[in-house]
Amino acid sequence: MRQTKKVYVKTFGCQMNVYDSERITEHLGANGYAETATIDDADLIVLNTCHIREKAADKVYSDLGRLRELKDERRALGLDTMVAVAGCVAQAEGAEIVARAPVVDLVIGPQSYHRMPELLVRAKAEARTFVEIAFPEDEKFAHLPARSGVPARSASAFLTVQEGCDKFCTFCVVPYTRGAEYSRSVDELVTEAEKLVARGVREITLLGQNVNAFHGTGPDNQAWSLARLIRRLAEIDGVERLRYTTSHPRDMADDLIKAHAEVGKLMPYLHLPFQAGSDRILAAMNRKHTAAEYRALVRKIRDARPDIALSTDIIVGFPGETDAEFSQTLDLISDVGFAQAYTFKYSPRPGTPAAKMDGQVPEEVKAERLVRLQALLEVEHAKFNAGCVGRTVPVLFEKTGRQDGQVIGRSPYLQHVAALGDKTLIGQIRAVAINSASPYSLAGTVQAS
Numbered sequence: 001m002r003q004t005k006k007v008y009v010k011t012f013g014c015q016m017n018v019y020d021s022e023r024i025t026e027h028l029g030a031n032g033y034a035e036t037a038t039i040d041d042a043d044l045i046v047l048n049t050c051h052i053r054e055k056a057a058d059k060v061y062s063d064l065g066r067l068r069e070l071k072d073e074r075r076a077l078g079l080d081t082m083v084a085v086a087g088c089v090a091q092a093e094g095a096e097i098v099a100r101a102p103v104v105d106l107v108i109g110p111q112s113y114h115r116m117p118e119l120l121v122r123a124k125a126e127a128r129t130f131v132e133i134a135f136p137e138d139e140k141f142a143h144l145p146a147r148s149g150v151p152a153r154s155a156s157a158f159l160t161v162q163e164g165c166d167k168f169c170t171f172c173v174v175p176y177t178r179g180a181e182y183s184r185s186v187d188e189l190v191t192e193a194e195k196l197v198a199r200g201v202r203e204i205t206l207l208g209q210n211v212n213a214f215h216g217t218g219p220d221n222q223a224w225s226l227a228r229l230i231r232r233l234a235e236i237d238g239v240e241r242l243r244y245t246t247s248h249p250r251d252m253a254d255d256l257i258k259a260h261a262e263v264g265k266l267m268p269y270l271h272l273p274f275q276a277g278s279d280r281i282l283a284a285m286n287r288k289h290t291a292a293e294y295r296a297l298v299r300k301i302r303d304a305r306p307d308i309a310l311s312t313d314i315i316v317g318f319p320g321e322t323d324a325e326f327s328q329t330l331d332l333i334s335d336v337g338f339a340q341a342y343t344f345k346y347s348p349r350p351g352t353p354a355a356k357m358d359g360q361v362p363e364e365v366k367a368e369r370l371v372r373l374q375a376l377l378e379v380e381h382a383k384f385n386a387g388c389v390g391r392t393v394p395v396l397f398e399k400t401g402r403q404d405g406q407v408i409g410r411s412p413y414l415q416h417v418a419a420l421g422d423k424t425l426i427g428q429i430r431a432v433a434i435n436s437a438s439p440y441s442l443a444g445t446v447q448a449s
Ligand code: SAH
Pocket: 052, 053, 171, 172, 173, 174, 208, 209, 210, 246, 247, 248, 273, 275, 313, 314, 315, 344, 345, 346, 347, 348, 349
C-alpha cells in the first residue's frame, strides 16, 4: 500500500482563502495526503497567501526563509519536503517567488487548485519548480471532487458562491489576483450546502469578493440574484442560519434588502464596507457611491430590518486624504453606528492606480489616524454590545472556551458569546440571557430549552 504523506496548510488573508484551504486539504486527502497540525512532520507544506496589503505579502517571504531551514533539517534526516505557494501572492508574483525563494516547488494560483496533486507529482519527478497561474477557461469547482462526508470542523462553515471582482477600486489587487467575476451555479451550491448540513453544519456563510453581485445560473437557466439563492438555501432542512460577505454598497439590490425583512434564517448582520467618508476620496477610490448614498442605503436596510447590525471596512491615509477628509470618515461612523469594523492603513500595491497617485500620505499620519479611528470604533462596539445586556438572544455554540466548563458561540449579530455549559451544547442553537458585555464579547446564561 502507498504510504500516506502528510500535508500542513497555513492560511493567510480572507475567508475565501479559509474556504479554499479546506477544499485543497480535501482534494489532497483524496490523493494520498493526510492533514497534520505539526509543520515539522509535513511532507508537503502549502502556504495559502494574501496579497491585499504589503505586510500580508511580506509574511510569505519570511515564512519561506524559515521553511528553507526546515527543509534542510528534514533532508539531514533523509526526509523529503515539498513546498507549495498558493493564493493571491502566487497569482500576483508568480515566477518572482521562485527567484526569491528557490525552496518553493510549486506556485499555484487560486483558479488551479484542482491541478495541485498532478503538478506536485510532476515537480517531484522532474525535480523542477512549476508555476501555474493561468486563468483557465474551465472552472476549478467543476474539477474539485465533491465535498466528502468527513465531519465539519465547526457548526458554521463557509461556502464560496462567487469569486473575482470587476469593480477595480484603485487601491485593490483583488481584480488582478482573483480575476473577473464568476458565479457558481445554483444547483452546485444547493448540493454543496446539503453536504455541509449532512456533516453537521448549521450555519452557512456565503462568500464572494462581491457576494451581492452573485448572478449564478439557476435550474431554470436564468441568472439568479443572491436574494433568490438565499431563499432557496433557506428551504434546506438543517440550514438554520445564513450569512453572506462581502457586499459592495452598489450591489445592495432591493430584493436582497427585502430578504432581510422576510427570510428568518438570514441573520441580521451585514458587512458593508464604505472605505472612506469623503466624496472626493470615494471618487478617487473608484467606489462609485457617495457618503450620502451610503447613509441613505443604510436607512433603507434598517427600515427593512431594524435590528440589523452593520460592520464595515475602512482605509485611512488613501493618497491625498487630508485631515478634514479623514474627519468625514469619523462623522460617518458616528452617524451610522457600527457593531464591528475592520480598519486598515492604506498600503500601496504594485500595479494598482492608487500606488502611483500624488499625495501619498506619510506613515506617521496614517498611524495617527488609525489610532483615532480605532478609539472611536471601540466606543461604538462597546455601545452596541452593552445594548444587548438584558436581552435573550439565540446563540449557536461552536467550541469550548478557555475556562473550564465554558462554551463559546455566536449571537445573530456575530458577537462572541460565552456561557457556562457542557460540550453537548456545541452545534446547538440555544436561548442565552445576556448579562454582561465588553467591547469584544458578551457573556450570558443558557436558558432551559
Ligand atoms: N471585496 C471587498 C473587500 C476586499 S479586501 C469589498 O469590496 O469591500 C478587504 C478590505 O481590505 C477592503 O475592504 C479594504 O478596506 C482593504 N484593502 C484593500 N486593499 C487595500 C490596500 N491597498 N490598503 C489598505 N487596505 C486595503
